[in-house]
Amino acid sequence: MARLILLILIAIGAWYLWQKIKSSSPQERRKQIFMASIAGVAAIVVVLAITGRLHWVGAALVLILPVLGRLLSQLSRYLPWLMPLFEKYSNRRPNPGATQHPPPHNTEGPPLSEHEARRILGVDADAGRDEIISAHRKLIQKLHPDRGGNDYLASRINAAKELLLSILG
Helix, strand or coil: CCHHHHHHHHHHHHHHHHHHHHHHCHHHHHHHHHHHHHHHHHHHHHHHHHCCHHHHHHHHHHHHHHHHHHHHHHHHHHHHHHHHHHHHHHCCCCCCCCCCCCCCCCCCCCCHHHHHHHHHCCCCCCCHHHHHHHHHHHHHHHHHHHCCCCCHHHHHHHHHHHHHHHCCC
16 A cells, blocks of 8 residues: 555656646756756665665666677767767766876985985994894884885885995995
8 A cells, every 4th residue: 555655646746747847948848857867866776775775776787887888889880970979078078997197206305325324224333234124124114105104204214225235235
């Protein structure tokens, strides 16, 4: 009985919406149809979410998207008059498949002197190879970008270690 009442309410709402759209001007009609479509899709999504069936829709969309891409390319081959429309649309919007990488930034900084390298690693002038490597390891564990540090500090620590080890020979 509840389903019948719900169906009757939906039918009355659809009839009212149809009468409102039919009596409006052509420009308003497009807007109203668009808004009604969005409201209908939203209502369907809410009902599917409440009933626990929304995950099936997501899985179906994931399966359908590649097929739609191939279908559109085939469609443009068989209906060449659609090609200018696709080109116009694709030129207007950025390519969603293209990833935009930020420009590489310089993490090197100014060249290090031996004194600065020793200060960065916190080692004395008479520090040996093992002490330099140990100091580098402790600092890089704290300041590595994967552990909350930043690229600049990690590159300076690495440069200091390389400089001091190259001086030691």
